Amino acid sequence: LLKKAGLSLEEKPDWNPHLPQVPRIRELTPFQVDELARREPAYGEVVCRCEGVSEAEVVAAVRRGHRTLDGIKFYTRAQMGRCQGGFCTYRILRILARETGLPIGALTKRGPGSELLGGEL
Amino acid sequence: VTSRGYDALVFGGGSAGMAAAARIAGAGFRVAVLEREQELGGVLNQCIHSGFGLKVFREDLTGPEYAERFCERLAAAPGVEVYLETTAQEVGAPAGGAGGSGGRPPGSAPQAAGAGAPLTVFGYSRRHGILELSARAGVLAMGCRERNRGNVGIPGTRPSGVFTAGFAQRLLNIDGYLPGRRAVIVGSGDIGLIMARRLTWAGAQVLGVVEIQSYPTGLTRNVVQCLNDFGIPLYLSHVVTRILGRNRVEAVEVSPLENGVPRPDKAFRLDCDTVLLSVGLLPDTELAKKLDVTLNPETGGPLVDAGLQTSVAGVFACGNLLHVHDLVDYVTEEAERCGERVSEYLAGQYEGLQHRVAPGANVRYVVPNRYFSGRDNRFYLRSLVVKNQARLEVRVGGELASERRLPHVQPSEMVSFTLKPADLAGLPAGSDRTLEVSIA
Numbered sequence: 019l020l021k022k023a024g025l026s027l028e029e030k031p032d033w034n035p036h037l038p039q040v041p042r043i044r045e046l047t048p049f050q051v052d053e054l055a056r057r058e059p060a061y062g063e064v065v066c067r068c069e070g071v072s073e074a075e076v077v078a079a080v081r082r083g084h085r086t087l088d089g090i091k092f093y094t095r096a097q098m099g100r101c102q103g104g105f106c107t108y109r110i111l112r113i114l115a116r117e118t119g120l121p122i123g124a125l126t127k128r129g130p131g132s133e134l135l136g137g138e139l
Numbered sequence: 140v141t142s143r144g145y146d147a148l149v150f151g152g153g154s155a156g157m158a159a160a161a162r163i164a165g166a167g168f169r170v171a172v173l174e175r176e177q178e179l180g181g182v183l184n185q186c187i188h189s190g191f192g193l194k195v196f197r198e199d200l201t202g203p204e205y206a207e208r209f210c211e212r213l214a215a216a217p218g219v220e221v222y223l224e225t226t227a228q229e230v231g232a233p234a235g236g237a238g239g240s241g242g243r244p245p246g247s248a249p250q251a252a253g254a255g256a257p258l259t260v261f262g263y264s265r266r267h268g269i270l271e272l273s274a275r276a277g278v279l280a281m282g283c284r285e286r287n288r289g290n291v292g293i294p295g296t297r298p299s300g301v302f303t304a305g306f307a308q309r310l311l312n313i314d315g316y317l318p319g320r321r322a323v324i325v326g327s328g329d330i331g332l333i334m335a336r337r338l339t340w341a342g343a344q345v346l347g348v349v350e351i352q353s354y355p356t357g358l359t360r361n362v363v364q365c366l367n368d369f370g371i372p373l374y375l376s377h378v379v380t381r382i383l384g385r386n387r388v389e390a391v392e393v394s395p396l397e398n399g400v401p402r403p404d405k406a407f408r409l410d411c412d413t414v415l416l417s418v419g420l421l422p423d424t425e426l427a428k429k430l431d432v433t434l435n436p437e438t439g440g441p442l443v444d445a446g447l448q449t450s451v452a453g454v455f456a457c458g459n460l461l462h463v464h465d466l467v468d469y470v471t472e473e474a475e476r477c478g479e480r481v482s483e484y485l486a487g488q489y490e491g492l493q494h495r496v497a498p499g500a501n502v503r504y505v506v507p508n509r510y511f512s513g514r515d516n517r518f519y520l521r522s523l524v525v526k527n528q529a530r531l532e533v534r535v536g537g538e539l540a541s542e543r544r545l546p547h548v549q550p551s552e553m554v555s556f557t558l559k560p561a562d563l564a565g566l567p568a569g570s571d572r573t574l575e576v577s578i579a
Contacts, residue, residue, distance in 0.1 A: 055268055
């Protein structure tokens with residue numbers, strides 16, 4: 019419709035169809051993780067033990083716009099394993115709060131209305 | 140990758156790992172403890188209620204106080220190194236063994252970890268980097284994890300507000316956040332009962348505890364102190380047949396169970412914003428599987444011999460990783476014994492002559508799965524039945540070797556007993572020395 023109305027669609031000259039891959043420690047040997055962790059220590063921090071997800075991968079997910087727990091889950095696999103988030107959710111909440119600047123109470127499972135916490139002590 | 144060698148590696152710095160490590164170090168061996176969290180103590184740190192240490196210290200302590208005593212013991216023990224915020228993530232090939240070790244680049248042989256170190260594990264840590272730790276023995280003490288909604292299959296929508304009870308306990312007691320304002324607790328396990336009281340104290344309303352069995356699955360003392368004292372209803376033989384709510388939990392539908400079948404036609408609705416699940420614990424055996432340890436389907440933990448050694452030589456197991464305990468006092472007792480056996484193993488004095496142990500009538504499981512004929516054996520078991528005035532019978536090769544009275548048994552209360560060599564003395568020397576434990 020917009021095209022018929024005269025909208026011109028031009029590809030941006032700097033458009034890159036490929037997002038750079040975020041390295042996933044679950045797919046790497048300890049020696050490869052070691053190399054990554056020397057540059058970015060957050061690759062050494064295992065946030066999700068079940069699926070083997072490092073803090074660096076969660077941070078990368080937040081920086082690419084995944085700001086809910088489900089968003090992090092679908093992007094990184096953290097919370098998707100055998101404990102279903104029993105051990106890692108509080109770690110992810112902290113990383114989300116730190117990276118987005120939102121208070122922990124405002125963080126949601128999948129958007130407004132699905133806030134996780136019921137208040138502070 | 141930093142390579143280091145020890146006599147023993149202990150995986151997990153909770154109640155089991157700390158007690159085992161202190162014993163091994165006390166025998167003069169070099170021990171490394173790997174702990175994922177920032178502090179030693181494991182789940183004790185979030186158990187701020189009392190009731191810990193009644194058997195071990197004859198005192199009524201809170202979880203953190205109980206943990207602190209063992210932290211102090213570890214700090215005072217020579218030869219213990221504790222790696223906090225470190226996850227044992229990958230298992231390496233035996234040092235010096237055949238085959239590549241986890242994609243090792245050529246020309247980077249590990250530093251010698253002592254001759255014949257059979258166990259190599261890679262620890263990942265922000266603080267310490269990537270560590271390659273080798274030792275002659277290992278203790279699996281990773282504890283357990285909670286069964287969750289997927290494990291019990293509760294139908295309904297998938298809103299926010301469904302928590303496992305232990306996770307909610309952590310949020311409340313360590314981080315200071317309330318999981319919700321109006322809660323229904325599914326399952327009457329101990330953590331759920333404790334959380335019913337804790338939430339009430341924190342100003343939330345607990346509408347009830349829903350238990351599928353006809354009896355509570357937590358300790359009797361917790362039912363009295365956490366539910367009865369607060370007037371929180373316990374719905375026995377009831378089951379949550381639906382979770383309702385789009386974004387956040389709005390209600391649950393609770394159905395009575397008749398002859399083992401849920402009756403949704405007689406269901407009632409509880410309006411709530413939070414559901415806590417306290418539906419049992421499972422040993423967290425991921426690392427055990429990576430080490431190729433054989434597991435016991437009844438306990439979910441490894442099969443172990445009389446000295447708590449798993450099917451992999453030099454790898455031992457204790458605590459909730461081995462089988463889920465009711466009381467931390469039992470964990471400590473078991474882990475200290477495990478530490479002593481590891482020390483014997485390291486000294487080359489491990490007693491290999493053992494016989495089989497099998498669960499008999501009305502017994503779900505017995506740990507360990509082998510016994511020594513020449514020394515004291517401590518057994519832990521769980522009943523399959525609820526019974527008053529029960530009898531515990533120990534048979535060897537079919538002959539009654541020992542018998543004791545149990546005033547009351549139920550699946551949620553662990554039974555323990557010690558079998559002495561004298562109990563086995565009068566038996567005919569048959570070829571079948573299998574020991575069977577049953578409840579009558």
